[in-house]
Amino acid sequence: MVTLLYFASLRESLGMSREQLALPSGNATVSSLIDELRSRDSRWTEAFAPGKTWRVAVNQQMATLATPVKPGDEVAFFPPVTGG
Amino acid sequence: MPTVRVQTEDFDTGRELDALTRGRTNVGALASFTGLVRDAMTLEHYPAMTQKALEDICAQAHSRWDLIDTLVIHRVGALQPGDRIVLVGVTSAHRGDAFAACEFIMDYLKTRAPFWKREDTPEGSRWVEAREGDDAAAQRWK
Numbered sequence: 001m002v003t004l005l006y007f008a009s010l011r012e013s014l015g016m017s018r019e020q021l022a023l024p025s026g027n028a029t030v031s032s033l034i035d036e037l038r039s040r041d042s043r044w045t046e047a048f049a050p051g052k053t054w055r056v057a058v059n060q061q062m063a064t065l066a067t068p069v070k071p072g073d074e075v076a077f078f079p080p081v082t083g084g
Numbered sequence: 085m086p087t088v089r090v091q092t093e094d095f096d097t098g099r100e101l102d103a104l105t106r107g108r109t110n111v112g113a114l115a116s117f118t119g120l121v122r123d124a125m126t127l128e129h130y131p132a133m134t135q136k137a138l139e140d141i142c143a144q145a146h147s148r149w150d151l152i153d154t155l156v157i158h159r160v161g162a163l164q165p166g167d168r169i170v171l172v173g174v175t176s177a178h179r180g181d182a183f184a185a186c187e188f189i190m191d192y193l194k195t196r197a198p199f200w201k202r203e204d205t206p207e208g209s210r211w212v213e214a215r216e217g218d219d220a221a222a223q224r225w226k
Contacts (some may be wrong), residue, residue, distance in 0.1 A: 008128055008200035009211040053214075060133035062196060076130060076198075080214030083127070083158060083199025084119055084170055084190060 002069055006065075007078035010054060013047050023071060030056050031065040033075060053080055086142030088153045090134050092161040097171055104153050104173050111152055111175045117183035117190050119170035123203045124211070125158045127169070130198035132157075142191045145174070148188065149181040156189065157198065188225050195222040 001020050011017050032057060038048045056063050057076045066081070069075055089095075097118055098159040105111045155173040163169055172189050176182040201212040 005130070007130055007198070007200075057130070057133055057198070060130075060136050062137075074132070076133065078130065078198060079196055079200065079211070080176050081195065082201045082212045082214050083129070084194040 001071060002028075003074045004033075005074065005076040007076065009079050010047060010077055016048065020070060023069065028069045029065065030063055030067045030069060030075065033069055034065070054078065056081060086139055088135055088138040088142065089157045090131075090138070091130065091148050091157065091159060094159070094168060095157050095171060097168065100155060100157065100171060101173050104155055104175050108152070108175070112177045113175065113179040113182040115174050115179070117170070117172045117186050117187040118142060118168055119190075121163045121165055121167045121169050122207070124162075124164050125201045125203045126162050126167050126209070128200045128202065137197045139146070139192065139194060141189055142148065144192070145185040145189050149176065149185045150178075151176045151181055153226055154185065154189065156193070158193070158197070160199070191218070191221045191225060194218040 001022055003018065004021055005018050006014050006016055024036060034048050038045050055078055056067070058067050058069060059074055101114060101116055105114055136159065138156050142156060145151060145154055152175040155171070157171040159169050170185050174182045174186045174189070176185070181184070195218050197206050203212055
């Protein structure tokens, strides 16, 4: 299982702030997680559509599509940050 | 040494910056940046990551320049126009290092620290969009 977190506008458009997800078998990456999320329904397809800008962090470190994901990891998705 | 605080309360800029230099005789330069709120807003963040991300940015500044101390205070929650939102303070022996590192920390904070602003307007509230100029500002330190 991995913990998925959603923040800010992404949390609002998905209507969810956190969930637990069983990892697909094989070597999971951020990219394979995204494929699974996109296949849920139109809300998810739209939120993670190619061309949509979002960021991802794995275990609180900024990550990329190629970053591996293993059981117990915390994967957070969010829009580009706007602090400062 | 980096000091990082994420808090809802206001901070006293003068007192925070004085604390960076008090009793020190090796500090020749103190550069600081204070960010202020123009439109009422609420700041959301990713608590488990924010502190770590800011400490990492300060650590990068220490590895790039000859610094004595770095300080970042960032507020979260509801903020009103005129409120202080962020303070960065950097001390070094000479001004060049302090000036550059202070700007670097702000540029990286703007693009790498997990904060999101939601502005309150008369028509309702809306998420602030990230600015491309902020990415360009961070890119020049590569």
